[in-house]
Amino acid sequence: MNPSSPALLRIDALRFAYPDQPALVSGWNASIGPGVTLLYGDTGTGKSALLNVIAGALPASAGRLTVAGTSLDAAPEAYRRQVFFVAPETDRFDQLSARECTASLAEGDAGFDQAKWQAIADGFSLAPHLDKKMFMLSTGSKRKVWMAAGLASGRPLVLLDEPTAGLDMPSTRCLWATLSEIAAQSKQAVVVASAARIDTVPLAATIELPLR
Template sequence: MNLSSPPLLRIDALRFAYPDQPALVSNWSASIGPGVTLLYGDTGTGKSALLQVIAGTLPAIGRLTVAGVSLDTAPEAYRRQVFFVDPVTDRFDQLTARECTASLVEGDAGFSDAKWQAIADGFALAPHLDKKMFMLSTGSKRKVWMAAGLASGRPLILLDEPTAGLDAPSTRCLWATLTGFADQSKQAVIVASAARIDTVPLAATIELPPG
């Protein structure tokens, strides 16, 4: 974390558990600043659930605040500070990739068309932009979502296992794009992954205990 920059995400006394299950986190507090933070843990440790909690799409006990906006007091405003797409969602299936992108960046005043175009080119998305999302492979769907997220101007960007289904050139584009977040002060990216990341400068690593 850049200690000269204020945290973009504050987590205060967070507790989350599925019904009749042990808590994934209990009384967890953290401050996450700009740059890339790795949320690391094996499969089954709850990384995806925690991203959904932080995104404000899965209820939990505690307080979450992004860029000064708290989920408990201003839920819609909070969610507008966060970019997150659940990789298993089917809600975009009937949209083209281009329409999906437009939907995801609606209201995002800081969205960069130029950055999106560069990432879309790096992901080789051009042949897929006018196809319906249900026609795309798992990897291509992730590319569409990630291109929108990585070009977003939102303070917090959440990526769940971003390399799943990606080819080698797209993975290199992803790492290069994430590296670009290292030297700025306005955005935090949390990458949930079951693999260590040594190709991107990390601001912090949060390691979850074994499931």
Template sequence: MSLAATPPILHIDHLRFAYPGDPPIAAGWSARIGAGVTLLHGDTGSGKSTLLRVLAGVLPATGGRLTLAGAALPDAAEAYRRQVFFVDPSTDAFDAMGVEECAASRSADVPFDAARWQALVDGFSLAPHLAKKMFMLSTGSKRKVWLAAALASSRPLTLLDEPTAGLDAGSMRCLWRTLAEVAQEGGRAVIVASGERVDGVPLTATLTLPLTG
């Protein structure tokens, strides 16, 4: 694991998570995640998605403490979660909403970069779908909507789970280009969970599961 000397945004102290009877995904893990893009790397089934859910505050850790923008888990769960952009790519909770309404609903309480949203709409070829409800979109198009909304959001912590899944080559280039821009801007941390290495994006840190110490 290599962590760059950037101002910490997410403080992780002695984090532990394990499903009953399984080896821990994180065991007494402490780290400081700074601004920029962090790669969470691991093989299929290693627990990347699970760890993102723990870091998002939607799955309780079995030990330790997370602090983000002054809000800590487990003490101030709602305040903590308001600092995070995370959507389970497989969720159907927003299916009745329109595409643009859906994106706006996840960033209603923070500044939203409309220019970046539009650039991602173009780069992901989402324009023909903007007037549709989410349930009308393919799984791949839904993922693109969430990626665009996440990257246009200004929440301090953004968590992306296997963001290249289902993307065509042009959309992948748009994703990497945007992540490279975000990495240079400062002020927010993006954690990308992926079984593949990220090319062309300057990384603040690389984490490999399982995480200890």
């Protein structure tokens, strides 16, 4: 991270463990600034769990998380409004159309960029699917709906879990191009959890799991 860039996500002495399991992280400190950060590790190293913890969806055993100056401990709802995250396995949007799902995800997001969303949706070839119920969509198309909403959001922190899973090549190219644009700005941090290295996007940092 550029020392002159403000930390959008601060992780202080974080510990997380599933019950009766060894800790995935313990005493983890990190300062994540604007741009794209890769959370890299093999399957089973805890990438998805840590995204859920950072999103405030799973409770940490210890430590503090702060996004854009808002602490999860002190103001949990305000914290969560600073973070965009959709767990890929969720079924809570199944009965909504893709368009309704997008509206739900963007609700209360004053920084949502409609033009940017439209450009990403076009790049993801989502137009034929926007009025279909989410349960009717393929795994890849569901991810496209969620990612288009997240990447167009004005939220300081966006968390993406294995974003290329189920994506066709044109959509993958659109994703890399959008992330490359984000990498060049100073207002938003995107953390991408992936079991593959990323060499098509300028990365601000790489965090490798398990932490050593």
